[in-house]
Amino acid sequence: MVMFSLATIMFLISTVMIIMATIISKKTFTDREKSSPFECGFDPKSSARIPFSLQFFLIAVIFLIFDVEITLLLPLIVTMKTTNTLSYLTITAVFITILLGGLYHEWKQGALNWAY
Numbered sequence: 819m820v821m822f823s824l825a826t827i828m829f830l831i832s833t834v835m836i837i838m839a840t841i842i843s844k845k846t847f848t849d850r851e852k853s854s855p856f857e858c859g860f861d862p863k864s865s866a867r868i869p870f871s872l873q874f875f876l877i878a879v880i881f882l883i884f885d886v887e888i889t890l891l892l893p894l895i896v897t898m899k900t901t902n903t904l905s906y907l908t909i910t911a912v913f914i915t916i917l918l919g920g921l922y923h924e925w926k927q928g929a930l931n932w933a934y
Contacts, residue, residue, distance in 0.1 A: 876929050880924060880929065880930075883920070884917075884921075887917055890913070891913070894906070894909070894910055894913070
């Protein structure tokens with residue numbers, strides 16, 4: 819007669835409970851929409867050669883660029899009290915000039931115009 823320890827008995831009970839829960843909770847129907855992954859509003863079952871508007875992509879990239887720039891501006895606020903005033907103003911002016919130059923470039927290229 820083999821003596822089971824308490825840990826072995828608890829392991830067997832847990833395993834049986836997990837198997838029973840898996841069997842009981844199994845979905846009996848499959849829905850096409852529920853079983854397909856969400857792909858940004860595009861139907862993954864259709865053709866992959868559907869034309870994609872680059873305007874959406876361009877706006878997303880511009881948003882990411884300016885969103886990252888905000889994270890680079892926040893340390894300037896923290897270091898304002900510890901640095902030289904002239905150095906702080908020079909760094910801030912150069913940084914904001916680069917940002918405004920990029921915004922002006924995007925504007926002149928027509929990237930911010932939604933309708934063509």
